Amino acid sequence: MIDKNYLPVVGTVNSHRCYCNVSTPEPAVSETSSTSVKKRIVSGVQPTGSIHLGNYLGAIKNWVSLQDKYETLFFIVDLHAITLPYDVQQLSKATRDTAALYLACGIDTSKASVFVQSHVRAHVELMWLLSSATPIGWLNRMIQFKEKSRKAGGENVGVALLTYPVLMASDILLYQSDLVPVGEDQKQHLELTRELAERVNHLYGGRKWKKLGGRGGSIFKVPEPLIPPAGARVMSLTDGLSKMSKSAPSDQSRINLLDSKDAIANKIKRCKTDSFPGLEFDNADRPECNNLLSIYQIITNKTKETRYEEIISDTGYLDQVLAEGASKASDIADKTVSNVYQAMGFLRR
Template identity: 35%
Template sequence: MDRLLTGLQPSGALTIGNYCGGISQIVNYQDKYETFLFVPDMHAITVPQDPEALHRNIINAIAMYIACGVNPDLPNMHIYIQSENLYHANLSWIFECHTPHGDLTRMHQFKAKSAKNEAFTEGLVTYPDLMAADILLYDAKYVPTGIDQKQHVELARNLADRFNNRYGELFVVPEPLIPVIGAKIRDLQNPEQKMSKSTDNPKASVFLSDDEKVIRKKIMSAVTDSDGKIVFDEENKPGVSNLLTIYSAFSGCTIEDSVAKFEGGGYGDLKKAVAEVLVEKLTAFQDKYNKILESGTIDEILDAGRDYSIKIAAEKYEQVRRAVGFGRV
């Protein structure tokens, strides 16, 4: 069985963009692949975090994954916390010593985040090397990812090729899995930008934890345009296209079917339909989420995932350690 790996940062409440770009893909593929689903808390501290909030967010993220359909009872599903497996950091250091600095600083996410904060840390620079370690430790063939993270997967592919050429066949070269619909859900107030967990605008993002009233208010206030025509054109009509994408992702329709459904109608009709499908889905997620937190089963799930991830990672790291000349033979 081929392996699939993905993670979502515990840096705040999860958005519908996180669901479409990551969680839904795990649910769709979990019966087909051996799945490694982890909470990358080491990545989270590349920007300042409140420790108590980070602890909570880790557990809450796991509960929400499961509420959204991830099945922890599958024998091929392994859920764990990144920092509980030290091989991630060990392999990341080796990758840092094999990655030109320019390869890291030209990453789109680094440029965007560093532009906002002149006093960024080195962890923000080397973030892609740690992400490569997350992937390559497990010989993951597939990595579900949004468009914004595709460049980081490409770096992991390049590192795998570089090591395989220099040291022999050590790593599986991973392939990104980008969803056909919902790869990039956009900001509701500024559809030129990606929807973000860390937005300062309370109307910009729909969170999986939002209640019915908040969901409807955010969608009804979403920015569109003055054209009045419902067509899918991300370049010229990003706001309307974003609403069509959200509707399609949560209703199961294709973009073409969604356009046909609302063609000739007004933006208000489209917004009401988007709000309705979101309320139906997110309310169900929230009910399951609360039951999972109350069940007290998350620690047991994480313990099993940690132990298995360490077993697999230790075997791969030992191969790499010997290949690069570390320690005793």
């Protein structure tokens, strides 16, 4: 449900995010049976940097269609945003901006729960419990930790950068998620989440869990990956081989959702191209050309004017949405945490 683009993305979400073979097919969901229960999806995006076109096309746009078919929880993964140095003064504003963009891009609060990760304390509680069952070797093998710690200065990085995959696992397992939207950069994190769910089920589930009054043999559902539609990956405007990223130093490399019309036009005009004549898809020697054509193809399929300014200016409305979303999420999350405490042998009051 999480990297800088999580997809949270708890999730992350960046949302950071996942794990299994990307060729895994989407599990079938019955939409016709009146007795069927909708499968649950969780995902999120970090409130760091500017939400850009890649975030929208790779995650948020897909959420809009998913909310009609599944039970959905979409959150802003602000706890993940502090794994690296950040602007304290901007975190709160960026969190609200991200929530407003969710709604402006089409997330319907009558269908989906929208909330802030830190507003549901169970995320941190479950992370600590899961940490006790997570072998350090599993975390040391995380590719993103190696890459980000090297960029951040090796031994000077905080412990959170190493352990955030456990928080991401908490984001997903907390809601007994059936499916998690994943990107190429998150396969490894979802794999860890699945392994951790199976490990906890083995250590504390089964007969031991039933003797304590638990229902069923498993404490956690083992989530499956939900593969986004082909063509959703958007690359940098300055390097057609690198994914569009909020953390890239140059703002020219991305199209932010809040960029003005003129700013977007200037970025497209100034983006990296090549010396080949004409336009064409799928030429390995022309990644920038392929990226621009892909963006045009995806964007022109559906255009939508956002309601961001209207939403962000209505403080009361946005606060109400986030409070209601956190309340609904907490109802699910608190039950999961209570079960884990019980399964692990804690004295409960």
